[in-house]
Amino acid sequence: MRYVSTRGQAPAVSASQAILAGIAPDGGLYVPEQWPQISLDWQELANQSYQEIAELILAAFLDDFTPMEIQSVVQAAYGAQWDSSKIVNLHQTGNLHYMELFHGPTLAFKDVALQALPHLLTTAAAKQGNHDKIVILTATSGDTGTAAMSGFGDVDQTEILVFYPEIGVSDIQRQQMQTEPAANAHVTAITGNFDDAQRAVKSLLGQKELHERLAQHQLRFSSANSINIGRLIPQIVYYIYAYAQLVKQGQIEAGQMVDIAVPTGNFGNILAAYYASQIGLPVNEFTVASNENNVLTDFFNTGRYDRRRDFKVTSAPAMDILVSSNLERLIYFASGQNSQEVAEYMQALDENGFYQLKGTTQANLSHFKAGYANEKQIKATIHNTFQQDDYLLDPHTAVGRFVIGQHSDLKRPTLLAATASPYKFPQAVLTALDQPDAGGQAGLVALATCTNSKIPAQIQSLFDQPILHKQVIEPDQIQATINQLLF
Numbered sequence: 001m002r003y004v005s006t007r008g009q010a011p012a013v014s015a016s017q018a019i020l021a022g023i024a025p026d027g028g029l030y031v032p033e034q035w036p037q038i039s040l041d042w043q044e045l046a047n048q049s050y051q052e053i054a055e056l057i058l059a060a061f062l063d064d065f066t067p068m069e070i071q072s073v074v075q076a077a078y079g080a081q082w083d084s085s086k087i088v089n090l091h092q093t094g095n096l097h098y099m100e101l102f103h104g105p106t107l108a109f110k111d112v113a114l115q116a117l118p119h120l121l122t123t124a125a126a127k128q129g130n131h132d133k134i135v136i137l138t139a140t141s142g143d144t145g146t147a148a149m150s151g152f153g154d155v156d157q158t159e160i161l162v163f164y165p166e167i168g169v170s171d172i173q174r175q176q177m178q179t180e181p182a183a184n185a186h187v188t189a190i191t192g193n194f195d196d197a198q199r200a201v202k203s204l205l206g207q208k209e210l211h212e213r214l215a216q217h218q219l220r221f222s223s224a225n226s227i228n229i230g231r232l233i234p235q236i237v238y239y240i241y242a243y244a245q246l247v248k249q250g251q252i253e254a255g256q257m258v259d260i261a262v263p264t265g266n267f268g269n270i271l272a273a274y275y276a277s278q279i280g281l282p283v284n285e286f287t288v289a290s291n292e293n294n295v296l297t298d299f300f301n302t303g304r305y306d307r308r309r310d311f312k313v314t315s316a317p318a319m320d321i322l323v324s325s326n327l328e329r330l331i332y333f334a335s336g337q338n339s340q341e342v343a344e345y346m347q348a349l350d351e352n353g354f355y356q357l358k359g360t361t362q363a364n365l366s367h368f369k370a371g372y373a374n375e376k377q378i379k380a381t382i383h384n385t386f387q388q389d390d391y392l393l394d395p396h397t398a399v400g401r402f403v404i405g406q407h408s409d410l411k412r413p414t415l416l417a418a419t420a421s422p423y424k425f426p427q428a429v430l431t432a433l434d435q436p437d438a439g440g441q442a443g444l445v446a447l448a449t450c451t452n453s454k455i456p457a458q459i460q461s462l463f464d465q466p467i468l469h470k471q472v473i474e475p476d477q478i479q480a481t482i483n484q485l486l487f
Contacts, residue, residue, distance in 0.1 A: 002065045003030040003229060006332040007346065008339025015062040016124035019117075019230035020134075022223035023205045027346070028339070030229045031329050036060040040280040042254035045244035050087040051078050051242065054116075054237045055129035060279070061233045062120070069123050077116035077234070081105045081150075083457060087240045088114070090245055091418070093389050095410040097251070098397070098418040099242045105458055106176060108318075109145035109269060113226075113234040118151045118158065120230045121222060125157070135214065135486065137205060138159040138224045139197035141265065142173035142317045143420065145187065146180075148224035153182030160224070161482060162187045163197040166472055168313040168320055170425045171439050172459060179465035186485050187469035188478075195322050196475040198266075202227070202325070205477060217484060226268030227325050235272035239281055242415055252413050259414040261287035263400040264296060265319040267326035269417055271342050274330060283367075284412060289403035290372040291319045291395075296327070303362035305345075306354035315378055315428035316395040318419070323349070327458035331357070334364040371403035378402065382422075382432035392451055394420040397426050423447060423456050 004010075007028030007196040013021070018030040038060045045053060054074045055398045059067060078087050082103050089100040104111025121134060136158060138148050145162040152160045164177060166189040177187045190197055204210055205221055214220055222260045226232055239260065246252045260283055262270035270288055277283040290296050292312040307322040314320055328342060334357075336340045341358065348355040357365075373381065381398040385391055393401060399416040408414060422429045428441035428452070430436070441463040444455045473481055 001061065003039050004031045004033045004339075005029070005342040006031055006339060009343070014064045015229070016064050016127045019062075019120055019124045020128055020130065020220075020222060020226065022228045023202065023247075025206070026341070027202070027323070029227055029329050032061065033334055035278045036063070038279050040240065042244055042247045044120045045240065046248035048244070050237070051075070051243050053241045054078065054234065057240060058116075058233060061236075064127065065123065073116055073119040073123065074118045081115065088241055089392060090242060092251070093391065095412065095424060096404070096414050096416060097242070097246065098416050099238060099390070100418045101238060102394075102418065102421040102424075104147070105150045105426050106143065106146040107149055107456060107458055108143035109417065109419040110143050111150065112238060113231045114144070114151040114224060116145040116234045117153075117224060117228065117230050118155045121346040122155065122157065124230070130220070131157075132215070132218045132220045134158045135219050135221050136224045137201055137221050137482070138162050139201040140164045140193060141194040141320055142169040143424075144225060146173060146176040147284065149177070149180045149182060149185045149187070152224065153185055155184070159184045159486070160186065161485060163190055163201065163478060165189070165193045165197065166191055168193065168254060168317045170317065171427060171443065172424045172462065173317070173396045175440075175462050175465070176459075178467045178469045179462070181465075181468065188481055189472040190475050190478065191472065192475040193313075194320055195307075195311065196326065196479070198225070198321075198323065200478040201225070202425065202474055203315075204482065210479075213487070217487060225325070226266055232268055232272055232275070232326070235269060236276045236279075239273050239276040239415070243281055246413060255282055257282045257412060258283040259283070259285045259287065259408060259412050260417075261289060261400050261404050261414060262417040263289045263316070263319060263396040263419055265321040265324065267296070267324040267330070269419065271326045271329055278333075286368045287403060288368055288370040289400040290370065291316045291378070291399050292372065292374050293320050293322055294372035295322050296324055297348075297370040297372045299327070300365065300368050303359075304354060305349065305357075307349065308353040314375060314395075315425065316399055318396055319399065330365070331361065335361045369407050371406045373402040374398045378428075379432040382429055383434070386433060386451070392420040392422045392427050392429065392453065393418070396420055421456060445453055
């Protein structure tokens with residue numbers, strides 16, 4: 001398999017080259033030139049473990065990795081660091097099936113990919129004969145940073161630089177980042193928002209002069225954000241696994257259509273579901289769920305992407321994004337792999353703040369539905385779901401649940417990505433449950449007490465850890481900070 005840039009001005013590369021680069025030299029994102037041919041025998045998959053299905057999917061997309069290399073990556077990524085041997089659990093409420101993606105070391109869905117990516121990256125570097133130290137440059141709205149550091153912490157030949165917005169992350173997310181003990185981790189808060197950090201990171205990843213300076217010091221950039229194809233491909237696995245489990249449980253017949261709903265920020269998680277559909281997952285409809293930063297809702301309803309709007313800080317910070325990078329990958333396929341059309345859209349977004357899809361491209365997105373939830377609706381959904389179903393949602397999953405209620409009668413089996421543990425956002429969840437607000441360890445204890453649940457082992461002693469990362473900078477100081485850390 002070869003990977004090509006969405007913008008068409010970079011040479012095709014192998015999977016390992018794409019993973020190592022992170023972003024294409026023309027500023028585009030790497031996508032498969034064509035879809036791999038995989039035989040998905042659902043009766044067989046129903047009896048396979050998560051690890052076995054992961055090996056199947058990764059081998060198909062990463063065909064310059066040997067079977068032994070793939071097996072080694074999977075064993076390292078999906079082992080004892082998970083609090084469930086299944087890796088992904090399913091919780092059923094009627095025709096709605098919550099895919100619990102938060103049983104990893106940092107309690108967020110990003111662990112699924114970011115436990116694998118360090119091993120994919122170091123393997124890719126060895127395959128390419130690259131002996132430079134890899135610098136992982138990452139913008140985060142909270143979860144990517146913690147998951148990336150959990151994955152890359154103290155991994156040989158790597159440094160990880162994380163930039164996150166000072167305002168908007170939860171107490172748990174901030175504590176996880178500020179207490180990260182790995183010697184190769186460098187965490188910095190910025191006074192701007194996630195879009196400010198992501199814009200700077202994407203610009204630096206594509207800056208030729210900086211890459212040349214890095215090379216002089218035996219360093220090279222890559223990314224842990226979902227702009228890296230190595231971050232995206234492991235996410236395909238849980239959609240295949242979840243469908244196979246529904247077959248195993250007798251909830252669906254093999255080949256039966258399902259709907260998929262995903263609370264969405266940077267568009268990587270739902271894009272992985274679309275990729276899964278392109279290799280044989282039977283999906284009838286995708287639901288894109290947003291919070292008050294509802295740029296994607298407007299896009300799918302009108303074909304117009306317009307980031308020129310106020311940025312909202314919400315209780316679902318992973319979705320506090322106005323420029324959803326991975327949407328570029330979907331548009332590439334919706335446009336019939338027309339890289340010139342994609343490049344024109346991205347240029348218009350950069351220069352004018354908006355673009356309008358061509359009619360034929362927009363028509364190819366008709367199986368995507370979109371909606372959003374405001375703060376009041378998020379709180380009500382958390383409250384009502386706990387009262388009615390005895391099931392606790394975090395704010396992001398609540399967004400997805402609310403939007404499903406708007407757009408679906410749930411006559412078809414529906415997979416909803418439950419993207420984070422409610423314990424990552426105890427203050428927001430306590431407020432929704434009409435409990436007194438409490439921060440820090442007190443918030444964890446209060447949530448456990450009022451819901452008769454247990455604080456996850458991953459964060460039981462989190463607030464006993466010393467604060468190690470205290471720096472706060474302006475967004476325009478990111479490059480200077482990187483220079484200070486690396487040179």
